[in-house]
Amino acid sequence: MKFISTRNSNHSVNFSHAVKKGLAADGGLYYPIHIPKLSKDFFDHITTYHKVEIATQALLPYVNEEMDRSSLEQIVDETLAFNIPLVHVKENIYSLELYHGPTQAFKDVGARFMSRSLAYFNEESDVHILVATSGDTGSAVANGFYDIPGIKVHILFPKDKVSNYQQYQMTSLGKNIRAYEVDGNFDDCQKIVKQAFGDKALNEKLTISSANSINIARLLPQMTYYFLAYQQIKKLGIDKNIVISVPSGNLGNITAGLIGKHMGLPIKRFISSHNANDTFVKYLQDGNYQPIQSVQTLSNAMDVGAPSNIERIDTLYTDINDLRKDVSGYSFDDKITLNKISEEYHQQDYLLDPHGAVGILGLEQDINVDELGIFLETAHPQKFASVIRQAIPSYKVEIPDLSNCHKTSINNDYNAFIDALLS
Numbered sequence: 001m002k003f004i005s006t007r008n009s010n011h012s013v014n015f016s017h018a019v020k021k022g023l024a025a026d027g028g029l030y031y032p033i034h035i036p037k038l039s040k041d042f043f044d045h046i047t048t049y050h051k052v053e054i055a056t057q058a059l060l061p062y063v064n065e066e067m068d069r070s071s072l073e074q075i076v077d078e079t080l081a082f083n084i085p086l087v088h089v090k091e092n093i094y095s096l097e098l099y100h101g102p103t104q105a106f107k108d109v110g111a112r113f114m115s116r117s118l119a120y121f122n123e124e125s126d127v128h129i130l131v132a133t134s135g136d137t138g139s140a141v142a143n144g145f146y147d148i149p150g151i152k153v154h155i156l157f158p159k160d161k162v163s164n165y166q167q168y169q170m171t172s173l174g175k176n177i178r179a180y181e182v183d184g185n186f187d188d189c190q191k192i193v194k195q196a197f198g199d200k201a202l203n204e205k206l207t208i209s210s211a212n213s214i215n216i217a218r219l220l221p222q223m224t225y226y227f228l229a230y231q232q233i234k235k236l237g238i239d240k241n242i243v244i245s246v247p248s249g250n251l252g253n254i255t256a257g258l259i260g261k262h263m264g265l266p267i268k269r270f271i272s273s274h275n276a277n278d279t280f281v282k283y284l285q286d287g288n289y290q291p292i293q294s295v296q297t298l299s300n301a302m303d304v305g306a307p308s309n310i311e312r313i314d315t316l317y318t319d320i321n322d323l324r325k326d327v328s329g330y331s332f333d334d335k336i337t338l339n340k341i342s343e344e345y346h347q348q349d350y351l352l353d354p355h356g357a358v359g360i361l362g363l364e365q366d367i368n369v370d371e372l373g374i375f376l377e378t379a380h381p382q383k384f385a386s387v388i389r390q391a392i393p394s395y396k397v398e399i400p401d402l403s404n405c406h407k408t409s410i411n412n413d414y415n416a417f418i419d420a421l422l423s
């Protein structure tokens with residue numbers, strides 16, 4: 001499989017190049033030159049396979065020019081070394097709990113796969129991974145790359161806009177992990193990282209790579225849990241009219257699901273559920289992509305006003321009317337989100353995190369009685385303890401101890417970052 005830039009289909013690279021570079025030289029995102037189809041037989045028999053087998057089948061067509069099957073199997077086995085249960089919440093609604101990994105958010109899947117792929121391909125002694133985070137990516141990447149020889153990780157997170165728990169996970173490890181607190185928002189952090197990739201002088205000095213959801217090795221493995229969700233649903237005797245709601249920010253997670261659908265995964269349609277950052281919802285409505293300044297909400301990992309992966313979605317769907325058939329979008333404010341957390345806790349005894357709450361809201365907005373709905377529970381409620389306590393005052397909050405943590409505080413300025421990086 002070759003990978004092309006979303007901005008130039010004439011220039012293709014192989015998987016290892018795309019993984020190491022992160023972003024294409026023209027500023028586009030890497031994207032598979034075609035989407036392979038899996039056989040009907042595979043889906044018919046999916047309940048009989050082990051999860052490693054399922055994930056390997058889904059990923060092999062993308063990497064098989066450069067990675068043999070058993071190496072991929074081993075990476076997948078390590079990546080998915082935790083449970084991804086499908087939990088019944090009520091009536092026709094299920095929660096796919098993606099938070100049982102080491103940093104308690106779905107981003108563990110992409111980060112673990114990417115770190116191992118990079119280690120597999122890496123021939124250099126000193127690779128610098130740059131990553132902008134709205135919270136969960138930073139901790140997942142820090143954990144995924146911690147103590148891997150030859151790799152240094154630089155995490156940029158927005159000041160005062162991540163939870164204590166997230167900050168703790170990013171700043172407590174030390175060693176090859178360095179965290180920068182940027183006096184700005186997530187989009188500012190992302191802008192600095194993108195600028196670094198276009199910076200010729202810097203690229204001559206250092207080998208840099210990205211670990212954001214823009215990296216193809218983060219995106220593709222996220223496909224696998226949609227397959228695993230389907231397997232679990234099929235075990236219950238249901239295999240059609242499945243609707244999945246994805247709490248979305250930078251749109252990596254839903255893009256992975258849509259790629260899975262194009263590979264033949266029998267998902268009827270998707271719902272993209274957003275907080276007040278509704279750029280994609282508006283895009284679905286009027287076909288106009290109008291990035292906004294991100295606004296801060298309680299579901300901070302989705303505070304993205306200019307979602308990068310829209311470029312990949314546009315590559316997958318050249319006609320917006322086709323996209324509208326597969327995806328609908330909704331946005332919910334913080335008040336509704338808090339009410340939802342409280343309501344499900346008191347009525348169903350199910351504790352949602354603020355992102356999952358947005359996910360179930362989108363699902364309930366748009367599910368029919370003959371459909372089966374799954375929302376992705378993208379993070380553990382504990383990561384957002386102060387939000388949970390706003391919704392459920394009796395909830396007990398553990399405050400992590402940040403006193404031994406290390407971060408570098410910088411202005412929202414590219415040169416300030418470079419100075420700190422090189423110092």
Ligand SMILES: *Cc1c(COP(=O)(O)O)cnc(C)c1O
Nearest residue numbers: 136249250251252253301378379
């Ligand atoms: C990153 C994240 C999201 C948004 O995922 P995207 O791929 O950026 O759309 C949602 N929920 C949680 C908990 C996250 O960490």
